[in-house]
Amino acid sequence: MIFFQNLVNALQLGSFYALIALGYSMVYGVLMLFNFAHGDVFMVGAYIGFLVSTGLLTLANLGAVALPTWLILALTIILAMFLTSFVGMLVERVGYRPLRGAPRASAAISGLMIGIFLETFVLWLGGPKRRSFPALIESTTYELGGVIVTNKKIVIVLVSMLLMLALHLFVRRTKWGMAMRAMAYDYVVVPLMGVPLNTIAALTFGLGSALAAAAGVFFGIAYPVLDPYMGIRYGWKAFVAAILGGRGSVLGAALAGFMLGFIEIFVAWIFPSTWRDLIAYSIILLILTLRPHGFFGEPYSAQLRL
Amino acid sequence: MLLSVENLRVSYGEIKALHGISFQIDKGEIVCVIGANGAGKSTTLQAISRLIPVEPGSRMTYEGKSLLDYSADKVVSQLGISHVPEGRRLFGNLTVMENLRLATFARKDGADIERDVGRVFSIFPRLEERKTQKAGTLSGGEQQMLAVGRAFMSGRELMLLDEPSMGLAPLLMLSVFDALKEINDQEGTTILLVEQNARMALKFAQRGYVLESGSLVLEGDSEELLANPEVKKAYLGG
Ligand SMILES: Nc1ncnc2c1ncn2[C@@H]1O[C@H](COP(=O)(O)OP(=O)(O)OP(=O)(O)O)[C@@H](O)[C@H]1O
Ligand SMILES: [Mg+2]
Numbered sequence: 001m002i003f004f005q006n007l008v009n010a011l012q013l014g015s016f017y018a019l020i021a022l023g024y025s026m027v028y029g030v031l032m033l034f035n036f037a038h039g040d041v042f043m044v045g046a047y048i049g050f051l052v053s054t055g056l057l058t059l060a061n062l063g064a065v066a067l068p069t070w071l072i073l074a075l076t077i078i079l080a081m082f083l084t085s086f087v088g089m090l091v092e093r094v095g096y097r098p099l100r101g102a103p104r105a106s107a108a109i110s111g112l113m114i115g116i117f118l119e120t121f122v123l124w125l126g127g128p129k130r131r132s133f134p135a136l137i138e139s140t141t142y143e144l145g146g147v148i149v150t151n152k153k154i155v156i157v158l159v160s161m162l163l164m165l166a167l168h169l170f171v172r173r174t175k176w177g178m179a180m181r182a183m184a185y186d187y188v189v190v191p192l193m194g195v196p197l198n199t200i201a202a203l204t205f206g207l208g209s210a211l212a213a214a215a216g217v218f219f220g221i222a223y224p225v226l227d228p229y230m231g232i233r234y235g236w237k238a239f240v241a242a243i244l245g246g247r248g249s250v251l252g253a254a255l256a257g258f259m260l261g262f263i264e265i266f267v268a269w270i271f272p273s274t275w276r277d278l279i280a281y282s283i284i285l286l287i288l289t290l291r292p293h294g295f296f297g298e299p300y301s302a303q304l305r306l
Numbered sequence: 307m308l309l310s311v312e313n314l315r316v317s318y319g320e321i322k323a324l325h326g327i328s329f330q331i332d333k334g335e336i337v338c339v340i341g342a343n344g345a346g347k348s349t350t351l352q353a354i355s356r357l358i359p360v361e362p363g364s365r366m367t368y369e370g371k372s373l374l375d376y377s378a379d380k381v382v383s384q385l386g387i388s389h390v391p392e393g394r395r396l397f398g399n400l401t402v403m404e405n406l407r408l409a410t411f412a413r414k415d416g417a418d419i420e421r422d423v424g425r426v427f428s429i430f431p432r433l434e435e436r437k438t439q440k441a442g443t444l445s446g447g448e449q450q451m452l453a454v455g456r457a458f459m460s461g462r463e464l465m466l467l468d469e470p471s472m473g474l475a476p477l478l479m480l481s482v483f484d485a486l487k488e489i490n491d492q493e494g495t496t497i498l499l500v501e502q503n504a505r506m507a508l509k510f511a512q513r514g515y516v517l518e519s520g521s522l523v524l525e526g527d528s529e530e531l532l533a534n535p536e537v538k539k540a541y542l543g544g
Contacts, residue, residue: 181400186397189395191356191378191382194461196377298399299442303395306348
């Protein structure tokens with residue numbers, strides 16, 4: 001029973017990692033770039049979700065509009081994703097596009113600085129106080145054969161999986177997804193197909209940031225406290241999941257995100273919880289040693305210039 | 307006059323690759339540029355496609371419009387100038403069909419796209435047989451066919467071809483050139499070809515230019531160039 005209890009918790013934690021990891025992985029795949037600001041975009045997404053939901057709840061309580069809670073939840077997820085995608089596109093425009101021809105290290109530094117900027121910006125606007133995320137789901141607990149499952153967890157895991165499936169279909173089935181995969185292979189000649197590189201780059205950042213925002217909202221619902229440095233704690237771990245999943249692979253990043261959740265939760269179940277990260281990340285390191293390219297990974301052309 | 311290039315200069319840092327070359331192409335023509343390794347052939351095509359920046363003072367006009375006002379993707383999507391790059395550069399992780407479809411990314415003429423896919427498959431039946439295969443697993447000849455087909459899908463006003471004969475057996479080479487002739491005949495596509503294989507190129511094209519270390523040193527009808535002693539000595543093996 002404890003096993004299944006842990007499994008449920010691992011699925012929820014894995015959902016956060018997987019959703020965030022997808023953003024790292026797509027940007028790495030399409031633009032050959034580590035977006036080190038992505039963890040902080042997740043944090044900003046959580047705060048935007050906090051603002052949107054608080055605003056909507058205030059409106060509803062004033063009686064200005066009749067908003068059932070489920071609708072507030074849905075609107076919060078959608079609006080947070082939508083607005084955060086613009087934050088991501090702005091990060092690309094300001095932080096990475098001007099450096100496209102520059103050495104990779106410059107882009108990495110630029111990302112780190114944008115991350116610090118986002119953290120201090122939120123700190124400046126919202127103060128150092130932790131914020132509690134409003135309860136958008138009235139908690140109900142189910143007991144299934146001794147395993148305790150809350151409706152929150154079910155919603156979080158299901159919606160996360162739906163979003164990942166949607167992304168997978170987008171990348172596989174649409175012409176924009178096709179352009180993203182082409183860029184992952186050989187971006188130099190993509191313009192010869194009549195495809196505007198900048199549009200695809202912005203789209204990639206936008207999609208990744210939207211998923212990170214969904215993770216942020218779910219995080220707020222699950223734990224309900226936000227602080228400006230949450231992005232660093234979760235971002236780095238999700239980055240590990242992205243690498244483990246393989247460059248640019250949607251399926252890989254999702255699987256690796258869930259796997260990370262499982263390893264962390266089950267390690268903490270067996271060993272003292274202070275050992276958790278030490279043991280969990282030793283396991284990851286071992287896996288990476290055995291599979292240095294991760295699970296899957298988009299192939300790429302060896303010719304990266306004309 | 308369809309394309310006019312005047313005083314085109316390109317540098318890679320300190321290295322000057324093109325020293326102000328000028329040439330013109332009329333609509334419907336097949337023109338080739340021949341030259342040795344490093345002469346600047348690929349650089350010329352990449353400059354027209356706007357893949358690389360040109361030095362100030364360079365002029366390139368297409369149907370009276372300055373190419374310098376267009377970004378690389380707009381050259382394709384708005385002017386219909388396609389480019390088969392050196393080494394084919396297919397998207398090996400996409401299928402044959404996806405490679406063709408991607409080339410129509412900016413096109414809005416749905417019905418014509420279907421017609422063009424049909425055209426490509428009628429010119430290269432091999433591609434239709436392999437349409438769900440990943441481009442990276444095609445043979446060299448099939449890859450070259452796909453590279454030409456893909457360029458045709460992206461724009462067929464003017465096609466720029468960078469050494470389409472490279473790595474092909476003579477028979478396959480002939481069939482690719484036959485296909486290009488057919489496209490030129492039936493679609494009115496203008497073709498600018500650069501080649502190291504001068505004999506092949508001059509047999510295929512109506513006119514030619516000789517590029518040497520970044521400068522055009524000779525031009526003329528293909529027969530003239532084929533008969534020219536200097537060309538014979540330097541490019542046709544005596
Ligand atoms: N990216 C680059 N950086 C520096 N120099 C370059 C670059 N690309 C080309 N060059 C130089 O510019 C000159 C012209 O190169 P280009 O590729 O146009 O030659 P080419 O005629 O196409 O040769 P080939 O027949 O070998 O393909 C060469 O001296 C080459 O070394
Ligand atoms: Mg060349």
